[in-house]
Amino acid sequence: MITVFDSIADDLAEHGYAIADQFLSQQEVNNILDLEEFKNGAESFKKAGIGKNKGLQINEAIRGDYIQWLDRSSAPRPAVVYLERLSDMIHFLNQALFLSLKDYEVHMTVYPPGSFYKRHLDQFKQDDHRKLSVICYLNNHWQEEHGGQLRMYLPDGTRDILPVAGRLVCFRSDQIEHEVLPATRERLSLTGWILDQHSELRHL
Template identity: 35%
Template sequence: MDAMHLPKSWPVEQILDNLAQHGFAIIDQAYSPEYTGALVHECSTHLNEFRDAAIQNGVVSNIRSDHILWIDQQLKVAQQHIQALNALSQHLNQAFFLGIKEAEAHFACYNAGEFYALHRDNPQGKNGRMISTVYYLHEAWENDWGGELRLQDKNNQWHIIHPEPNRIAIFQSDLLHEVLEAKHQRLSITAWLRTDQPLW
């Protein structure tokens, strides 16, 4: 993958059309097997550094039970994904005048029994998150393993997005969504395209 440009497999016009009509879009087979393998390896070798996402500033939330690791400059492989999202942001800004400046992202691990209850990433415009993305980087997934993304689109229709390997879900950050309980370890990168500086 060319780190400075969008992967050729990303259907930009279709992504823009789906976002305009429904508020979300899906990219399947997003990256090459070589890149995805390197990304899975980088994530897996840092699993012992993940922290409980439900604990924020010492306060425990009961709406989520996953574990996360924020992606910094030391995670070189994951940085390439962030660069691709930044390139996509240029197209989103041109099409929708969103004013996105940069992406923030973390690895996420949902072990069996873990979930993220209904929420919005940017409720009532309270932060700079404009577009949310989830990239599924586990190497295999079965439909009965749970962990689906349940999303209400901009027309108030509900959708179930299965966490297929090498799939990216892209959606407006103000849309209501949840991660259903996983029955098997589920790995992903969650990223937000922001109009302001990341908060972490």
């Protein structure tokens, strides 16, 4: 993993984003897909909103995904494998890039076919503790024609990334605008943010 973390650190420092294939192995992805939560799909998840706490709004015209937050103390083992890897990555990035990242928050995500998330930035106006956005995709056999790309808006143009199983995308939450394009298939992922604050402080 160290070499993966190393290239993520280099790319983050140089470009503000990084893409790492096989961040989760095929077996680790399959173990997550086998979880009851993902098997039941969108039905067991909540409609995702925009904004935070009291300002939270549901707006289908902006985002159409369904989510369920992972609670680390009760998360099933296959999810904990991923959370622990993120935790290791945080320690690595802190040392390599002299950051003081402290924690993370992650939800399981389902985009039903045809749904999307319009162009946005992940940092909230009233809360700038989200420093890095990290998304790990869980879609086996995903092809270009399925759509569902993550489109990043970069200084030199756009870059589209397919949500293929095991791939991690990580980018600066304060800088990189992005969107999720509609797909012809259900699109599954673990979506999270690395924070410069402990996550239990976030609900105070």
